Amino acid sequence: xxxxxxxxxxxxxxxxxxxxxxxxxxxxxxxxxxxxxxxxxxxxxxxxxxxxxxxxxxxxxxxxxxxxxxxxxxxxxxxxxxxxx
Amino acid sequence: xxxxxxxxxxxxxxxxxxxxxxxxxxxxxxxxxxxxxxxxxxxxxxxxxxxxxxxxxxxxxxxxxxxxxxxxxxxxxxxxxxxxx
Numbered sequence: 001x002x003x004x005x006x007x008x009x010x011x012x013x014x015x016x017x018x019x020x021x022x023x024x025x026x027x028x029x030x031x032x033x034x035x036x037x038x039x040x041x042x043x044x045x046x047x048x049x050x051x052x053x054x055x056x057x058x059x060x061x062x063x064x065x066x067x068x069x070x071x072x073x074x075x076x077x078x079x080x081x082x083x084x085x
Numbered sequence: 086x087x088x089x090x091x092x093x094x095x096x097x098x099x100x101x102x103x104x105x106x107x108x109x110x111x112x113x114x115x116x117x118x119x120x121x122x123x124x125x126x127x128x129x130x131x132x133x134x135x136x137x138x139x140x141x142x143x144x145x146x147x148x149x150x151x152x153x154x155x156x157x158x159x160x161x162x163x164x165x166x167x168x169x170x
Contacts, residue, residue, distance in 0.1 A: 001143075009139045015132025022124035035120035039107035047100025054094045058086075 013066045020073035024080075033081045041078040048074055098151045105158035109165075118166045126163040133159055 027033055048071045055063030112118055133156045140148030 012135035019129035023122040026122045032120040035117040037108040037111045044104035050097035057090045
């Protein structure tokens with residue numbers, strides 16, 4: 001794979017993985033989850049868990065690492081949504 | 086790739102792509118974006134755009150389709166967050 005393609009993939013994975021960090025911090029700080037969709041976080045957490053299984057089945061470290069990080073923050077947001085709603 | 090692995094990947098992609106639909110519907114209906122993190126949606130929309138570029142560079146239809154759908158809903162949520170904040 002050309003270096004430019006690999007770099008774009010790595011940057012893409014970093015952005016979509018780390019995007020959930022500021023949302024988790026915001027929910028922890030404000031406890032305001034009224035605007036967050038429960039269906040979104042249930043569906044997203046299931047999806048990321050399946051990506052993790054998929055990565056494990058393929059033995060693909062990039063998929064495993066990216067989704068293992070994402071699942072932590074998605075699960076925190078989901079848990080706080082359930083707690084504060 | 087074994088059928089079970091491919092099926093898990095397809096289900097994972099469907100879940101993480103469609104997860105943003107209920108959030109977009111919720112924002113359109115309630116106009117409540119106070120709890121949504123602007124940083125999350127800026128970072129996520131950039132990330133999904135990069136995944137789309139990555140898919141195009143690889144010529145990978147699954148990556149292109151999944152991210153082309155996701156970007157629509159992520160961009161709607163981002164635009165309404167900017168509009169209503």
